[in-house]
Amino acid sequence: MSNDCTLWPPSTVRGIKVLDRSLFTKLVKIPFAKIPTKSIGRIAGAPLMKQWTIERMNRIKPIMEADTKEEKLILFNPDTFTDEVKNSVRNSFKELLELDPEFGTKEFTLTYEDWDLKRCLDAIFDENTRISSFTQIGHIAHLNLRDEALAYKNVLAQILFDKLPKVKTVVNKLDKINSNFRFFEMELLAGEPEYITEIKEFGLTYRLDFSKVFWNSRLSNEHHRIVEKLDRDCVVFDVFAGIGPFALPAIKKLVAKVFANDLNPTSIEYLKENIKLNKIDPQRIETYNLDGAQFIREIISEKLTMYLKEDSCDSLKFHVLMNLPALAVTFLPNFKGILDGKIEMLSHKLNFFVHCYTFIKATEEKPMSWFEEQAILNVRCSLDLPNLQMAEVHHVRTVSNLKEMFCLTFELPFDYFLSSVNNSMKRQIDTENQHEVKEKVPKLDS
Ligand SMILES: C[S@@+](CC[C@H](N)C(=O)[O-])C[C@H]1O[C@@H](n2cnc3c(N)ncnc32)[C@H](O)[C@@H]1O
Structure with a gap:
């Protein structure tokens, strides 16, 4: 259908920047x-x-x-x-x-x-100004506008607010992303400034404050994909857990234990609230509010040592989840030597899997194989293990033009945990910012 159709809003609405409902x-x-x-x-x-x-x-x-x-x-x-x-x-x-x-x-x-939402939008906007997408998170509609569409943001927001019965708040994602906690800075365009909302993902309910914590509904399949790999013999360390979209379903799948960490105190607050909300036994999960590097060096180190001293450890599989794609790779060297001086040798096989997320950005068109190679290179380079084999290289999603997101799954060899940490490595870790490590890693992108 088009603007020439009878059952279509009048052509005078084309290009309006202020919503005058009488024009319809x-x-x-x-x-x-x-x-x-x-x-x-x-x-x-x-x-x-x-x-x-x-x-x-x-x-x-x-x-x-x-x-x-x-x-x-x-x-x-x-x-x-x-x-x-x-x-x-x-x-x-x-x-x-x-x-x-x-x-x-x-x-x-x-x-x-x-007129329904589609008719209103198609009647006002042309090819250039049409919104690329919006996401609905509970009662919040979240726009991601191209520059050409910015002038229409108010009319667009008001129509979404009017036409989508569940939507009470419409926000525009601003360019700035909070560099620490990965939530978006946003601008209220229509409705009330109420950012606490609830969403459902694979049967679990998550409450969150969208103005303070990270949430991306596009990751739901990824959460599901990883959780499907887990069973009762798994111990999960979620280094960048957010409000729990890996941790909570993992517990529902009856994994042996979950250790979930996030640097954002508000994420941890909501993670705890979501444990209650979903009636999850709090004994099954320990939560931490630490920097990821400290979580790896102190908590993973301590818990792994504890498990390795138990006979039952033979049957356990450890899974580390690292979903902070802009930076996760730079945290990998923190695993080096975490068992140094704690465990002499291993009397059984250690099943230790890392699922590390990364963004790869190109400056010109490249085949997907190029992005994959870069992702693998980043991991190997950061760990200083040039021959490390990947168990899986999974393309998670295309983030934007020339930017891809991957999850790399690999087993860390036991001697990596025993290697003594050399001085330069110590310095990288002690600074608690990852710059030196980052320099070794090609083409990381935020
Ligand atoms: C991309 S989000 C992923 C959250 C969650 N795993 C998910 O899939 O929705 C990354 C998370 O890492 C947290 N974060 C950022 N820097 C961190 C750091 N240095 N240490 C620990 N957590 C960090 C952010 O607060 C955010 O919740």
Whole structure:
């Protein structure tokens, strides 16, 4: 459908930057056939109903009340209801209902309330200004506008607010991303400044303050993919846990234990709240509010040492989740030597898997294999293990033009945990910012 269609908002709304709802009013003439109410059931599913009747709108529907209860009006699309179509519809009615119905046209005044979201947006915006996407997180609609569309942000926000019944708040994502905690700076465009909301992902409920913590609904398949790999014999260390979209379903899958960490105190608050909200046994999870480097060097080191001293450790599999794609790779050297001086040697196999996320950005078009190679190189370089084999290189999503996100899964060899930390490595860790490590890693991007 296009702006030339009858059942389309008036062309005067094209390009408006302020929402004047009265501009959407339009008088239309819609062809109808009058049918006895008792016969409606016999034609409701007939092909002619699908092919020629109008699409359902807010107040206007393909079958509507007539003046009396005994009759109904079948409304036809005014743009396709030619004389030829009318004759074939008349013949179909004769065949199906054995009657020759009355045909006519009826006037309707369509208003802003009658046009659905798609019609409103398509009528206002052209190819260049059309929004690329918006995401709904509970009652919050979250826009990500291209520069060309910025001038239309208010009208767009107001339409989303009006047309999506669940939406109470509309925000625009600003360019700035909070560099520590990865949530977006945002601007309120419509509705109330209420950022605490609830969402569901694979049967679990997450409460969060979208203005203070990270959430990305596009990662739900990724959360599911990783959790599917886990079973009762797994111990999970989530280094950048956020509000728990890996940790909580992992517990639901009855893994042996989850240790979840995040540097953002508000994320940890919500993680704890979500444990309660989903009636998860708090004994199954320990939460930490530490820098990821400290979590690896102190908590993973301590817990791993503890498990390795237990006989039951043979059957355990350890999974470390590192979903901070802009920086996770730079945290990898922190694993070096974490068991140094704690465990002499290993009397059994250590199953220690790392799932490390990374962004790779190119400056020009490259094949996907190039992005994969860069991702692998980043991991090997950061760990200083040039021959490390990847168990899996998974493409998570295309973030934007020339920017891809991957999850690399690999087993860390036991002697990596025993290697003594050399001086330069200590310095990298002691500074607690990862710059020196980062310098060794090619093409990391935020
Ligand atoms: C991309 S989010 C991922 C959150 C969650 N795992 C998910 O999938 O939704 C990264 C998380 O890392 C946290 N973070 C950022 N820097 C950190 C650091 N140095 N140490 C620990 N956590 C950090 C942020 O607060 C954020 O919650």
